[in-house]
Amino acid sequence: MYEAVHAHPGGETTVARHAATAARYGYEGLVVRTRAALAVDDENAGDEQTNRRRDPTALADEYGIDVVDAVEVDADDPSQAAGTVGAARSTRTAVCVVGGDDRRNRFAVEDPRVDVLVRPTAGGGGFNHVLAKAARDNGVRVEFDLGPVLRASGGDRVRALADLRKLREIVTYYDAPHVVSANPSSHLELRAPRELVAVAAEAGFDPEWVREGLREWGVVAARNRERLSGDFIQPGVRRGRYETER
């Protein structure tokens, strides 16, 4: 199972500390949403030592947990977001688009280059059957953000729970793909997978469905790594030896 975190400088905890904590909690992988937290290709490149500290493979070797370089695209208008998505697609393993209002949600689910629509209902964004169908057709995962359930209280938490329930009803009806995360921005906000499943079960989710959502990050990473590898031509077509077995 994977968790998608905000790391320093976007969060309070560095990728290494997140990785150490997540490995202890029993996660198999860590998706880093913060663009500046990892050095990939020439992006964020510094001196050699800094690069090693920000290298996903070095971090994965050190802590025994898969580290996925992702990016969260948070743009005000869709045309700007489309440009950023296009640029990030060829360098980053996972591309997430931050939702939160109707236009952004709509842009994210209608672009097949996007992997995940994150926080679709934060800030009063709506989600409906049209978006769910588009998400299913374009293979865009809809994120279920358990962060407010874990950390907010009172009215905010009630609204977050109500939004989650509505989103769940729509997404499961149209069988759109989903991911689950607690959106932690420090190692203290990180919770173990069993804890997340328990909380979601109290909120009315099916436990297996939640585990599936936590695993889906790994599916996204595996699929995109294959696509970014040099041997990939298009789905079903790859460079290399012909198949000897059928």
Next chain:
Amino acid sequence: MKHLPKHLRPRWRYLGVGIETWPDAVVGRRGFQRALWYSAGNLLGDTGSADAGLRLLSFSYAGGTGEAVVRVRRGHTAAARAAIACVSEVDGDPVGLYVRGISGTVRACEERYMGRAAASTTQRDVAFGDAERTAVVREDAYDLRTESGHVGAAAFDIE
């Protein structure tokens, strides 16, 4: 009062919980128990909270880490786990909680999941980013203090 015959006594489960905070936080036994009940009351409601119980049996905390044994009624461990996960801060200090495991007796719980008390912490000046910072070091963990607040780092970021 005469105590209950064995088949009428409540059955308990004991949760070993690991606690982590920033190094300058102060988490007390009473504060932690209050946070547990508050969280259970909010998430599970009064009835669910009464069912689960969530009584703190033992608690130790020093220098940014701690551990606790929480007593829960048998059959309500999933709800208790959820309530524990929803404790995000104690007296205003953010806490990270992790259920290490569940046992049927206090003794088994303590033997298996307790006693990983923190190694001692030391304070050191380290280079992080492009500045010199004071860090509280506990094994692999480096907790730094910057202008904008705390930063949690690891040995990998420093050395």
